[in-house]
Amino acid sequence: MARMIVTDREGETFEVEGKVGLSIMETLRELENGVEALCGGMCSCCTCHAYIEPEWFAKLPQRQDDEEELLAEGESYRPESSRLTCQVEFTEALDGIRLTVAPEE
Ligand code: FES
Numbered sequence: 445m446a447r448m449i450v451t452d453r454e455g456e457t458f459e460v461e462g463k464v465g466l467s468i469m470e471t472l473r474e475l476e477n478g479v480e481a482l483c484g485g486m487c488s489c490c491t492c493h494a495y496i497e498p499e500w501f502a503k504l505p506q507r508q509d510d511e512e513e514l515l516a517e518g519e520s521y522r523p524e525s526s527r528l529t530c531q532v533e534f535t536e537a538l539d540g541i542r543l544t545v546a547p548e549e
Contacts, residue, residue: 446539452477453545464536468494468529472545479545485530490514493546495525500541504532520546 446464451457454477462471467485469492472478483489487510496504504527507515511531515521526546534541 446534446536448534448538449540449542450475450478451544453547462534462538462541464534466534468532468534468541468543471534472529477545479529481530483530487511487514487528487531490518490528490549492529493518493520494527494529495522495544495546496527497542498525500538500543501525501527503538507531518549520549
């Protein structure tokens with residue numbers, strides 16, 4: 445079992461089992477106060493935005509240009525921690541990752 449430590453939109457922090465082999469978004473969108481993921485993972489809506497804690501952010505593959513451009517259009521963008529979670533695969537190596545769901549825009 446691989447876990448994520450999630451702080452949701454209500455500020456609640458809890459542990460959840462992540463879906464290994466799928467994007468982080470697929471786990472977050474099943475939470476009550478998780479992400480909406482309106483585009484279903486097509487990197488075109490920005491509603492799966494989350495802040496990844498620094499030590500984990502550094503372990504993730506880098507953002508592609510389209511992800512970066514979409515994030516940078518939002519007011520809640522933080523260059524050092526923002527990711528579109530539909531663009532990040534959850535793996536066993538990410539067991540224990542800490543992230544916070546970004547505010548709605
Ligand atoms: S689900 Fe739309 S950009 Fe990630």
